[in-house]
Amino acid sequence: MRDFALHRPASVSAATAAFAGTDGEAAYLAGGHTLIPAMKSRLRMPDALVDLTGLGLSGISRDGDRLWIGATTRHADVATGATAIPGLACLAAGIGDAQVRNRGTLGGSLANNDPAADYPAAALALDAVIETDRGSHTADDFFQGMFTTALAESEIITRVGFAIPQQSSYAKFRHPASRYAMVGVYVARHAGGWRVAVTGAGPGVFRWTDAEAALNAGTDTAGLVLAADDLNSDIHASAEYRAHLCGVMLKQALATLA
Amino acid sequence: MQMTLTINGESHSVEAPAASLLVEVLRDQLGLTGTHIGCDTSQCGACNVLVDGAAVKACTMLAAQAHGSSVTTIEGIGSEAALHPMQAAFRDAHGLQCGFCTPGMVMAGLEIVRKHGTKLTPELVTHELEGNLCRCTGYINIVKAIVAGAAAMETAHA
Numbered sequence: 001m002r003d004f005a006l007h008r009p010a011s012v013s014a015a016t017a018a019f020a021g022t023d024g025e026a027a028y029l030a031g032g033h034t035l036i037p038a039m040k041s042r043l044r045m046p047d048a049l050v051d052l053t054g055l056g057l058s059g060i061s062r063d064g065d066r067l068w069i070g071a072t073t074r075h076a077d078v079a080t081g082a083t084a085i086p087g088l089a090c091l092a093a094g095i096g097d098a099q100v101r102n103r104g105t106l107g108g109s110l111a112n113n114d115p116a117a118d119y120p121a122a123a124l125a126l127d128a129v130i131e132t133d134r135g136s137h138t139a140d141d142f143f144q145g146m147f148t149t150a151l152a153e154s155e156i157i158t159r160v161g162f163a164i165p166q167q168s169s170y171a172k173f174r175h176p177a178s179r180y181a182m183v184g185v186y187v188a189r190h191a192g193g194w195r196v197a198v199t200g201a202g203p204g205v206f207r208w209t210d211a212e213a214a215l216n217a218g219t220d221t222a223g224l225v226l227a228a229d230d231l232n233s234d235i236h237a238s239a240e241y242r243a244h245l246c247g248v249m250l251k252q253a254l255a256t257l258a
Numbered sequence: 259m260q261m262t263l264t265i266n267g268e269s270h271s272v273e274a275p276a277a278s279l280l281v282e283v284l285r286d287q288l289g290l291t292g293t294h295i296g297c298d299t300s301q302c303g304a305c306n307v308l309v310d311g312a313a314v315k316a317c318t319m320l321a322a323q324a325h326g327s328s329v330t331t332i333e334g335i336g337s338e339a340a341l342h343p344m345q346a347a348f349r350d351a352h353g354l355q356c357g358f359c360t361p362g363m364v365m366a367g368l369e370i371v372r373k374h375g376t377k378l379t380p381e382l383v384t385h386e387l388e389g390n391l392c393r394c395t396g397y398i399n400i401v402k403a404i405v406a407g408a409a410a411m412e413t414a415h416a
Contacts, residue, residue: 001277003277029320036319036320037300049276053325097303097388098313098388103318125381
């Protein structure tokens with residue numbers, strides 16, 4: 001790994017200042033479980049890293065109909081602490097492996113927006129509000145395709161508010177080696193209707209609006225077929241196979257609503 | 259850069275590049291070679307250590323990220339003369355063959371006890387060991403060792 005300057009700010013404003021003050025490329029560091037491997041393989045060679053874990057952005061609290069989770073809250077802590085949304089806790093408990101869950105963070109996952117990551121599906125299905133140092137984004141506007149979000153270059157996610165649903169569940173078909181989602185489907189029943197989000201299948205997380213409409217209308221979802229046209233096709237799975245898996249994961253998620 | 263880490267209960271002040279991985283500082287600067295580098299891609303868990311009590315892969319953490327933290331390595335839990343109950347269980351259950359993955363497996367075992375207590379089932383251990391790879395044993399005896407080691411820890415602390 002190429003060496004870099006490491007900043008450990010104690011406030012959000014100091015973090016953005018360190019980022020802006022970097023001569024060259026700066027990057028934010030949270031759990032580092034995507035960034036450090038990318039730096040080891042020299043896919044990323046930042047001149048400076050700004051560590052966000054000293055900003056006091058960890059913790060889980062409920063405020064009315066939303067569950068707020070700090071950006072640097074570890075997956076392991078969401079798995080045990082997000083009891084108000086069992087589907088979200090269960091999703092966090094299934095990210096990576098035990099050691100990864102002790103390091104990886106919610107904010108890091110959302111900011112990275114890996115097309116096969118789990119958290120983006122929860123954020124979209126749970127109509128999340130993503131608060132940052134300079135405002136807030138709705139999940140519907142936040143995810144903009146593969147590794148792309150609405151975040152400005154130095155913008156920092158501070159906390160995420162998930163709408164607490166009546167019921168929700170997440171089902172994923174894991175890639176047998178990487179354990180990332182080949183397809184993951186998060187279903188959530190809100191007072192205002194169902195939301196269904198799909199990760200892993202396409203170039204970015206997306207809402208499966210046909211499934212939402214069928215669930216809202218109370219019609220059978222068993223015959224729903226997602227068009228394969230825009231889905232990923234690679235050596236692991238064809239687009240048609242991923243489309244099929246979407247239906248299977250939807251069925252599994254609906255069978256395990258909690 | 260300068261960093262201070264408490265390793266196995268002892269404070270160490272280390273001068274190392276910011277890009278140094280925790281496993282590199284442990285092995286190359288402090289001579290604690292019990293923590294192994296297997297895949298170097300956060301898959302295999304041979305580099306497992308405990309940071310503030312929680313298991314992490316030391317190949318995917320900067321040493322500087324452990325600044326101010328307490329790190330426990332395989333050297334810190336027992337000695338040849340007095341094995342930790344989890345280490346003794348690996349020996350008794352033949353939970354290793356070549357031994358390369360063993361330090362990480364033992365630390366993973368301690369993480370499982372931290373999270374789930376000392377009464378473990380093989381199914382739970384198998385699930386929780388998802389982040390550790392062994393290419394020799396087929397895992398059966400590793401799982402047995404962790405179940406037995408956890409039970410022995412209960413007795414040791416009773």
